[in-house]
Amino acid sequence: MTHNDAAADAVSGPGGTPPGPSAVRPGSTDPADPAFSDGMSGAADRPMEASGTPTDSPFSGAPAGPAEQPYPGTPAGSADPAFMPPSAEPPAPVSVPGDQEEFAEPPVPADVTLPPELAEAARTLFGDRLDLAAAYAELLATEGVVRGLIGPREAPRIWERHLLNCAAVAERIPEGATVLDVGSGAGLPGLVLAIARPDLTVTLIEPLARRTSFLIEAVQQLGLTKMVRVFRGRAEEAAAGSRDTPPLRGDIVTARAVAPLDRLAAWCLPLVVPGGRLVALKGASAAEEIAEHAGAVARLGGGEPEVHRCGVGVIEPPATVIEVVRERVVGPVRKKAAAKRSRGGRRAGRGRDR
Numbered sequence: 001m002t003h004n005d006a007a008a009d010a011v012s013g014p015g016g017t018p019p020g021p022s023a024v025r026p027g028s029t030d031p032a033d034p035a036f037s038d039g040m041s042g043a044a045d046r047p048m049e050a051s052g053t054p055t056d057s058p059f060s061g062a063p064a065g066p067a068e069q070p071y072p073g074t075p076a077g078s079a080d081p082a083f084m085p086p087s088a089e090p091p092a093p094v095s096v097p098g099d100q101e102e103f104a105e106p107p108v109p110a111d112v113t114l115p116p117e118l119a120e121a122a123r124t125l126f127g128d129r130l131d132l133a134a135a136y137a138e139l140l141a142t143e144g145v146v147r148g149l150i151g152p153r154e155a156p157r158i159w160e161r162h163l164l165n166c167a168a169v170a171e172r173i174p175e176g177a178t179v180l181d182v183g184s185g186a187g188l189p190g191l192v193l194a195i196a197r198p199d200l201t202v203t204l205i206e207p208l209a210r211r212t213s214f215l216i217e218a219v220q221q222l223g224l225t226k227m228v229r230v231f232r233g234r235a236e237e238a239a240a241g242s243r244d245t246p247p248l249r250g251d252i253v254t255a256r257a258v259a260p261l262d263r264l265a266a267w268c269l270p271l272v273v274p275g276g277r278l279v280a281l282k283g284a285s286a287a288e289e290i291a292e293h294a295g296a297v298a299r300l301g302g303g304e305p306e307v308h309r310c311g312v313g314v315i316e317p318p319a320t321v322i323e324v325v326r327e328r329v330v331g332p333v334r335k336k337a338a339a340k341r342s343r344g345g346r347r348a349g350r351g352r353d354r
């Protein structure tokens, strides 16, 4: 692929993503579960590392494997193939070495029929988009499990632990907002929010090729190409922008089970428009995380973190989020300048002492 080829350029993400087992481990998709709290951990499933591979536009439409191929159905010369026409052909299923190793037997698709006891909550949260939510549940329980994005034991509780929990957070998002979902994984919470709220414009930010391939196909199959796009890369890359992609900014930046609050704020606040909010889904750890990281959040330009419970009276337990307003735009701390200031400070201090 050459950099003169606009279409090809626009679909290939940065290379070097190692295939490997999913960060979503069977039985550990609770955001409060420490094993699930950091997608960076686990050498085999790291997001992209600097690999020396040329970095093209990360609005990736390309499945893993032949990552440099234009996404099927991409209009020639299209600058942003993530916005696929609904009629576009879905890409061929992606087979990544190592995917199947986790499951000696091909998983039997779980029954993801909406449990009767959750039907009322689901109707409240998804309204007339409930069928779409059911289609996504089906995708998660089939392709999501086969590709190792979600553990087979999670499949039967997709509604309770994943779809309803994420959809409840929609109440914290203003009408017509631009939402960036950092570390979407298999689409949680970003894709769920897009399903529940057709007024939103959502970008799913995810560095791992296997996950972005699934996301792109899910977006296509659910007919959400007009309102959802997929950015393959890290949050830091999305915020910085590149030659091909302007820096991304959103009114609301969401994240679930991606990192502790200090790291999350460092990655996500630069993506938030001033006055906008980071909305981080957290479990029981919310208050503890605030106590530990409020100082770091303030240094990053964030306001006082607040805890909100979402879906009260609809789901039990309600979803817990930490919200941080981006109050100030803080530039990156330059190590050299900081060291110079501190040397200058010491010299000035000595001068005053004399």
Ligand SMILES: C[S@@+](CC[C@H](N)C(=O)[O-])C[C@H]1O[C@@H](n2cnc3c(N)ncnc32)[C@H](O)[C@@H]1O
Pocket: 023, 024, 036, 037, 038, 039, 040, 046, 047, 182, 183, 184, 185, 186, 187, 188, 189, 205, 206, 207, 208, 211, 233, 234, 235, 236, 255, 256, 257, 258, 267
């Ligand atoms: C444990 S998974 C959670 C996925 C999804 N949010 C969920 O709740 O199921 C963490 C995800 O964050 C992604 N991730 C880790 N570091 C990231 C970064 N700096 N920027 C964007 N995504 C990142 C990982 O690739 C992984 O998909």
